[in-house]
Amino acid sequence: MPYVAMVFHPLPDWPAGCPSRAETNAAMTARYLAGLYDLGEWGLQRRRQAAPVGMEGAEQWIGLSDGGNGLEHFLTTTFPRDRVLILDFWPASAYLADLAQALHPDDEDERAPLLASWCHTMKEQGGTGIVAVREALSWPPRKPSVKAPYETTRNYLRNNVHRRDYPTYVKNGWCIGSGSVESACKTGVNQRLKRAGLRWGQDGTDEMCPLRALFRSEPSQGTLFWSRCTQG
Numbered sequence: 116m117p118y119v120a121m122v123f124h125p126l127p128d129w130p131a132g133c134p135s136r137a138e139t140n141a142a143m144t145a146r147y148l149a150g151l152y153d154l155g156e157w158g159l160q161r162r163r164q165a166a167p168v169g170m171e172g173a174e175q176w177i178g179l180s181d182g183g184n185g186l187e188h189f190l191t192t193t194f195p196r197d198r199v200l201i202l203d204f205w206p207a208s209a210y211l212a213d214l215a216q217a218l219h220p221d222d223e224d225e226r227a228p229l230l231a232s233w234c235h236t237m238k239e240q241g242g243t244g245i246v247a248v249r250e251a252l253s254w255p256p257r258k259p260s261v262k263a264p265y266e267t268t269r270n271y272l273r274n275n276v277h278r279r280d281y282p283t284y285v286k287n288g289w290c291i292g293s294g295s296v297e298s299a300c301k302t303g304v305n306q307r308l309k310r311a312g313l314r315w316g317q318d319g320t321d322e323m324c325p326l327r328a329l330f331r332s333e334p335s336q337g338t339l340f341w342s343r344c345t346q347g
Contacts, residue, residue: 117324118157119149119300122165144168146336147299147328151321154185158193175199179293181206182275202278204291208234210268211245217264238291242279246272303327 123145146164148157170176176198178190190200211233219226237245249269272279284291307327308315315323329337 117149117151117304117320118154119147119296119304119324119328120157120161121145121147121296121299122161122168122170123295124168144333145295145331146333147303147331149299149304149324149328151317151324154189158189161193175289177201177289179203179290179296181293182271187278199284199289200278201284201289201291202275203293204238204281205294205297207237207271207275207279210264210271211237214261214264214268217261218258237279238281238285241281241283242272242276245279246276299328299331303331 146168148160148164150157152160165171176194176196178194178198178200180186180190180200181203187200190198208230212230215226215230215233219229233245233248236248249272252265281291304324304327307323308320329340
């Protein structure tokens with residue numbers, strides 16, 4: 116499975132009355148990395164891409180990821196300076212959505228407001244708030260199908276409390292969702308490697324992913340890469 120990552124400075128939110136991002140043609144610059152790396156090599160590549168765009172001089176480093184196995188340790192060891200680790204809000208919400216679906220599989224009118232309430236609690240009160248709400252909910256004994264998603268969601272929320280201080284993150288203007296990376300996974304990797312009828316082996320995948328990451332990155336990256344190729 117290819118890893119996909121990016122280094123970027125998020126664009127600020129425009130105050131009311133200012134031109135929109137589309138009107139100013141503002142674009143977020145980013146450097147992507149994708150491929151069949153192990154986490155150690157992936158980390159070295161990340162640091163090499165981050166240093167030239169001023170990461171070492173940044174006031175605050177933020178490591179934003181989902182709850183994938185090993186990613187928190189990877190971010191801690193790869194970026195050893197003080198950094199804030201944030202759990203992507205949307206995968207966390209997906210666990211809550213699965214539980215709401217299990218509780219009310221055939222009743223959207225019950226399921227939708229319940230999920231909205233949980234997400235609101237998690238965003239406004241953080242990890243401890245949503246865990247407290249979840250602990251107060253016991254799975255219905257007459258619905259054994261709810262037990263597995265209940266326990267999975269409970270364990271996920273408990274294990275990641277320290278990375279879900281969303282009220283503070285939002286107050287500081289930090290991203291709590293990795294939509295940009297998810298988009299890179301889709302347009303950079305999936306749309307190229309998962310087209311109908313395509314079959315990719317390990318070698319081809321490992322060669323194509325870095326090229327797609329280069330294609331998605333800021334133009335200077337591609338210019339530098341191809342100039343080196345023609346010179347060689």
